[in-house]
Every structure is written in C-alpha cells, then in structure tokens.
Amino acid sequence: MSLTGEDVQDILRIIDxxxxxxxxxxxxxxxxxxxxxxxxxxxxSARTSAEPVLMDRAPEERPADGxxxxxxxxxxxxxxxxxxxxxxxxxxxxxxxxPKPGAPPFVEIGDEVTETTVVGIxxxxxxxxxxxxxxxxxxxxxxxxxxxxxxxxxxxxYIDTAAGGxxx
Amino acid sequence: xxxxxxLIANRGEIALRILRTCRRLGIETVLAASDAxxxxxxxxxxxxxxxxxxxxxxxxxxxxxxxxxAARTSGADAIHPGYGFLSENQRLxxxxxxxxxxxxxxxxxxxxxxxxxxxxxxxxxAAGLPVVPGGPxxxxxxxxxxxxxxxxxxxxxxxxxxxxxxxxxxxxxxxLASTIDLAMAEAGAAFGDxxxxxxxxVATGRHVEVQLLADGENVVHLGTRxxxxxxxxxxxxxxxxxxxxxxALREEMHRAAVALGKxxxxxxxxxVEFLVDVDRGTFYFLEMNARIQVxxxxxxxxxxxxxxxxxxxxxxxxxxxxxxxxxxxxxxxxECRINAEDWARDFQPSxxxxxxxxxxxxxxxxxxxxxxxxxTVPPYYDSLLAKLIVHGRDRxxxxxRLRGALARCAIDGVSTNTALHQAVLTETDFAEGxxxxxxxxxxxxxxxAAGSVSLSSGGGTHG
Numbered sequence: 001m002s003l004t005g006e007d008v009q010d011i012l013r014i015i016d017x018x019x020x021x022x023x024x025x026x027x028x029x030x031x032x033x034x035x036x037x038x039x040x041x042x043x044x045s046a047r048t049s050a051e052p053v054l055m056d057r058a059p060e061e062r063p064a065d066g067x068x069x070x071x072x073x074x075x076x077x078x079x080x081x082x083x084x085x086x087x088x089x090x091x092x093x094x095x096x097x098x099p100k101p102g103a104p105p106f107v108e109i110g111d112e113v114t115e116t117t118v119v120g121i122x123x124x125x126x127x128x129x130x131x132x133x134x135x136x137x138x139x140x141x142x143x144x145x146x147x148x149x150x151x152x153x154x155x156x157x158y159i160d161t162a163a164g165g166x167x168x
Numbered sequence: 169x170x171x172x173x174x175l176i177a178n179r180g181e182i183a184l185r186i187l188r189t190c191r192r193l194g195i196e197t198v199l200a201a202s203d204a205x206x207x208x209x210x211x212x213x214x215x216x217x218x219x220x221x222x223x224x225x226x227x228x229x230x231x232x233x234x235x236x237x238a239a240r241t242s243g244a245d246a247i248h249p250g251y252g253f254l255s256e257n258q259r260l261x262x263x264x265x266x267x268x269x270x271x272x273x274x275x276x277x278x279x280x281x282x283x284x285x286x287x288x289x290x291x292x293x294a295a296g297l298p299v300v301p302g303g304p305x306x307x308x309x310x311x312x313x314x315x316x317x318x319x320x321x322x323x324x325x326x327x328x329x330x331x332x333x334x335x336x337x338x339x340x341x342x343x344l345a346s347t348i349d350l351a352m353a354e355a356g357a358a359f360g361d362x363x364x365x366x367x368x369x370v371a372t373g374r375h376v377e378v379q380l381l382a383d384g385e386n387v388v389h390l391g392t393r394x395x396x397x398x399x400x401x402x403x404x405x406x407x408x409x410x411x412x413x414x415x416a417l418r419e420e421m422h423r424a425a426v427a428l429g430k431x432x433x434x435x436x437x438x439x440v441e442f443l444v445d446v447d448r449g450t451f452y453f454l455e456m457n458a459r460i461q462v463x464x465x466x467x468x469x470x471x472x473x474x475x476x477x478x479x480x481x482x483x484x485x486x487x488x489x490x491x492x493x494x495x496x497x498x499x500x501x502x503e504c505r506i507n508a509e510d511w512a513r514d515f516q517p518s519x520x521x522x523x524x525x526x527x528x529x530x531x532x533x534x535x536x537x538x539x540x541x542x543x544t545v546p547p548y549y550d551s552l553l554a555k556l557i558v559h560g561r562d563r564x565x566x567x568x569r570l571r572g573a574l575a576r577c578a579i580d581g582v583s584t585n586t587a588l589h590q591a592v593l594t595e596t597d598f599a600e601g602x603x604x605x606x607x608x609x610x611x612x613x614x615x616x617a618a619g620s621v622s623l624s625s626g627g628g629t630h631g
Contacts, residue, residue, distance in 0.1 A: 042529040052211040125517035
C-alpha cells in the first residue's frame with residue numbers, strides 16, 4: 001500500500017516544527033524521501049517497489065511470423081554500405097511509409113530525393129514526426145515495413161548519393 | 169448493485185487516480201495494462217493486473233474485445249474507462265450491457281447523442297442552448313439577409329473544408345457578395361464542392377466548460393472551468409472557476425449545461441463545453457464530453473468532492489446524495505499539465521527513462537502522477553506525465569502557490585514543459601486572468617524559446 005498525498009501531508013505536519021529537513025522512509029513496498037528546501041518548503045520523491053500481481057491468462061495466439069503487432073524490434077535489414085547515406089529516426093516510435101493508411105508511400109526504391117524530401121513519418125507519443133531524406137540522391141533501400149516499431153536512431157532507409165540526386 | 173471489483177481500462181495518472189478512490193471505498197481493482205505498462209506504478213499498486221496486449225493502443229487499450237475479455241477473466245463487476253481510449257466508445261458500453269458488466273459512464277444512447285458533433289448540436293438546440301449562429305447558403309441572393317441575421321464579422325466556410333481550410337473572414341457588408349463568389353470558386357477548385365455556409369466569427373473566444381454530475385434524473389452543475397490556454401487544441405492549463413467572467417453569464421452557462429443534461433436524461437459525469445464570445449458578451453455550445461476529464465481535479469479542489477467516487481456511486485445505480493443547493497464553491501484552483509515534451513525544440517516528444525522525479529509538497533498542492541524514478545515513459549501513448557494542481561483562497565494565492573510549486577518540480581531523464589509553465593506565469597495577461605484561446609499562440613510567437621528552433625525539428629536526421 002502506498003501513501004496518499006494526504007498521508008504525506010500528515011507526516012509533514014508532524015515533522016514541520018522539528019529540526020529536521022530530510023526524512024527517508026523505506027518499507028518492503030515503497031520508499032519515500034522528503035526534503036526541506038532553503039525556503040522552508042518541502043518536496044517529495046517516492047518509489048513503489050511492490051511487484052505487480054499478474055493474473056493468469058489463457059495461452060494466446062501469437063502473431064504469425066511477419067504479422068505485425070507493432071512491437072517488432074529495431075530491424076536493421078538494411079546493412080551499412082559504402083557511399084550510401086543513412087536516414088535515421090530521431091525518435092522511437094511507429095514508422096509509417098505513407099501519409100495515411102491506403103495512401104501511396106512517400107518514397108519507393110529508385111525515387112529521387114533531396115534533403116528536404118519527406119520519406120516517412122514516425123509516430124511518437126501520438127505525434128506524427130516527419131522524417132526527411134537529409135541527403136540528395138536516390139532511395140537505395142528501405143529496410144522497414146509500414147507500422148514497424150523503431151528505436152531511436154534506427155536506420156530507416158539508405159540514399160545513394162552517388163547517383164547524382166534529383167534530375168535538374 | 170454494490171461494486172466489488174472494478175477493471176480499470178486505462179493507464180498513467182488517471183489509472184492511478186481511479187485506483188486510489190476505489191481503494192478508499194474498499195473496491196478491488198484490476199488494472200488492464202498493455203505490455204508497456206506491466207511494471208508501471210498503477211500496475212504495482214492495483215490488486216491484480218491483466219495483460220491486455222502489445223503496446224500499440226490499437227492492440228491493447230483500444231481493443232474492445234481485449235478489454236471485455238480482461239473484465240470477464242478477472243471477474244470484474246464494472247469497467248472504468250478513464251478518459252481517452254474507449255471512454256466514449258458505444259461498442260464497449262453496449263458489449264458491457266450485454267455481458268452484465270457495468271460500464272462506468274453514460275448510456276449507449278447518451279454516448280451516441282453527444283458523440284457526433286452535428287448530432288450534439290441538434291440536441292443542444294432542442295434543449296434550448298445557444299449555438300454559433302450560421303447557416304448554409306443555398307441561394308447566393310439570400311446572403312445579405314442571412315448575414316444580417318448572423319451579424320458582422322462573419323466567416324464564409326467551405327462545406328468541404330475543415331481544420332481552418334477554406335475559411336474567409338468578412339468584416340464589411342459591402343465585401344460580402346464578392347467574398348462569397350471567391351470562396352465558392354476556391355472551394356470548388358480545392359474541395360470539388362463549391363458549397364459554402366456562413367457562420368458568426370468569434371474574434372475573441374474563451375473555452376469555458378461546465379462540469380455536470382447526474383444520476384439519470386437529477387442533474388447538478390459543479391461550476392465552470394476555463395481551458396483557454398491551449399496549443400493545437402490540446403489543453404495546457406485549466407482553472408476553476410473560470411476567472412474574469414460576468415456573474416450573469418456564468419449563471420446562464422450553468423443553467424444551459426443543466427438544461428442539456430436534463431434533456432438527455434443524463435447519467436454520470438459529463439462536461440458541456442462552451443465558446444465564450446468575449447466581444448459580444450455571450451456564449452455558444454460547442455460539444456459535450458461524456459466522461460471524466462483530465463482537468464477534473466480543479467473542480468474537485470473548489471467543491472471538495474471526489475468525482476470518481478460520485479461516478480462510481482451513480483454507476484451503482486444510486487441517486488445523487490446531494491442537490492444543487494448543497495454544492496458550494498471555495499477558492500480558486502489551477503492545473504498545469506506536465507508533459508514529456510521539449511518546448512525549446514518545437515514541443516518534440518521525449519520518451520525515455522525517468523532518472524529522478526521530485527514533486528512539491530505543501531498546503532493546497534496536489535500532484536496526480538504515475539511517474540517515479542526508474543519509470544519508463546513509453547513512446548506509444550500521449551505525453552502527459554503529471555498534473556500539478558494548486559488551490560488557494562483566491563486566484564492570487566493559487567498563482568503564488570503554483571509559482572513556488574513549479575520551481576520545486578525536478579524531473580530528469582526526459583524533457584518536460586515545466587519551464588514553459590513558469591514562463592507563462594510571468595506573463596501579465598495570464599496573471600490578470602481571462603486570456604482567450606489565441607493567447608497562447610501569441611505567447612509562443614513572442615517568446616524566444618519557441619522561435620529558436622525550426623518547425624522541422626521533429627523531422628529526420630541524416631546519415
């Protein structure tokens with residue numbers, strides 16, 4: 001059982017008049033640290049260490065290989081290659097190749113791009129973040145499928161900069 | 169019936185908020201959690217945890233069948249959906265009814281009545297509430313008559329538009345006909361539909377809402393909340409009661425909200441949202457939210473009520489234990505939403521692991537959060553980390569407490585917007601109260617921290 005805010009306030013009232021400016025409580029289930037700052041006001045930090053009580057559940061069907069549940073680990077299907085620029089995701093999240101479901105992808109292999117071409121979207125915390133090519137050239141390889149989950153910094157695709165970029 | 173075991177089909181601070189009231193009332197809690205939340209603080213504190221599914225909301229918190237299966241598996245009497253996710257989902261409410269499980273929320277019919285904006289507007293008109301004046305322009309020759317009814321300034325809006333696209337302001341009656349011609353031509357080209365309609369333009373608007381609590385027969389209002397400080401329609405700061413509001417106008421809004429609740433035979437917690445037209449000194453119905461809201465603590469602070477407890481009581485089929493005359497309002501409360509986002513980098517989201525979470529304590533300060541040191545902020549869900557709620561005898565005292573409390577917040581490991589809140593509090597306009605819904609956009613424009621980074625900061629990096 002954790003302490004409620006009211007419990008903590010009660011503790012504070014008890015110690016407020018005492019010559020104490022730190023209090024640390026630790027039980028098997030939680031830790032609470034109270035600290036008085038220079039202006040006499042208090043702060044708290046708490047840590048609940050109780051373990052969750054997971055209920056048994058029926059064995060469930062796991063998604064078949066290749067079926068997306070959106071939690072695929074960072075796939076690095078595109079291996080590093082000389083002369084190719086990597087497009088990396090600045091944030092972890094779900095990678096989308098198209099602006100909306102059913103729409104054509106932003107880019108396909110072979111498409112010419114410039115630095116400011118949007119090549120995908122990474123959805124992080126319900127916000128859609130555009131991913132830009134960041135280089136001028138031709139899309140050489142796309143290692144991820146629509147909806148794959150990517151970790152921060154993962155390579156999304158490669159741009160072949162030697163191809164000379166977009167046609168004039 | 170008496171609820172013995174409630175399934176909380178949500179996560180984060182609201183899951184913990186519901187859990188605390190259930191525990192206080194002696195109701196067992198089962199948390200339905202995605203894989204990303206199995207070790208969260210709400211999961212550690214719930215009596216039981218049922219795995220809902222993989223982290224993406226579509227595979228867990230938004231999966232009606234998974235939530236229902238979790239309720240059945242755990243033997244829950246009721247499902248509390250919190251806010252967001254399935255909180256206003258008619259299919260879940262219907263499935264609960266069929267399964268003999270209490271859905272803690274309004275009826276399926278009431279969800280349907282207010283779930284669609286046009287339908288809600290129709291009901292609001294029927295209940296006698298004012299809506300933004302306007303109408304379709306079937307005959308261009310009729311424009312002058314309609315415009316005179318609406319009053320200037322007004323908007324010419326494309327039927328096929330939305331989100332601000334296809335709108336034109338008209339301030340001068342002499343420009344009406346030519347503007348309509350131009351708008352129709354543009355709408356035809358842009359949306360494939362030349363139809364337009366006219367609507368009153370609210371130059372200075374405030375978002376003020378009224379909290380309702382009802383048992384299907386009795387309806388009480390719990391006062392106003394002002395939620396005008398918003399960014400991209402996301403509320404950032406909320407307060408109760410709405411400051412600097414004409415007393416007669418406030419009373420009218422209370423009456424209007426209660427009238428809609430009575431018209432619907434509403435049951436549960438609900439919020440009627442209004443747009444206050446500051447220049448005209450009037451208000452219009454916008455929509456009704458049929459759930460508990462993020463900002464409910466400010467109402468709790470000024471009324472002394474536990475809104476989750478009231479929600480549970482109504483869900484048990486009990487009548488309200490008090491009437492309007494028993495509701496009293498005390499002081500002023502303000503809530504800041506502390507989000508995992510980087511204000512200085514165009515509000516880029518900031519998932520990660522929290523290394524430190526220190527919160528302020530003191531009279532009139534409340535923190536609703538699921539965050540503690542070592543907690544993971546997953547990338548799958550919204551960025552709300554905590555709500556800092558302050559209550560004072562008046563707004564000045566609340567503001568002073570808020571300034572002190574914000575200064576004592578220390579969260580490390582992820583970026584938060586606490587510095588943004590501190591910056592807002594230094595603004596004279598905000599301190600005076602009653603800012604409009606465009607104020608925050610102006611604040612960002614004028615504030616160097618927001619303008620220092622290009623809007624593309626959320627975009628890609630380069631190899």
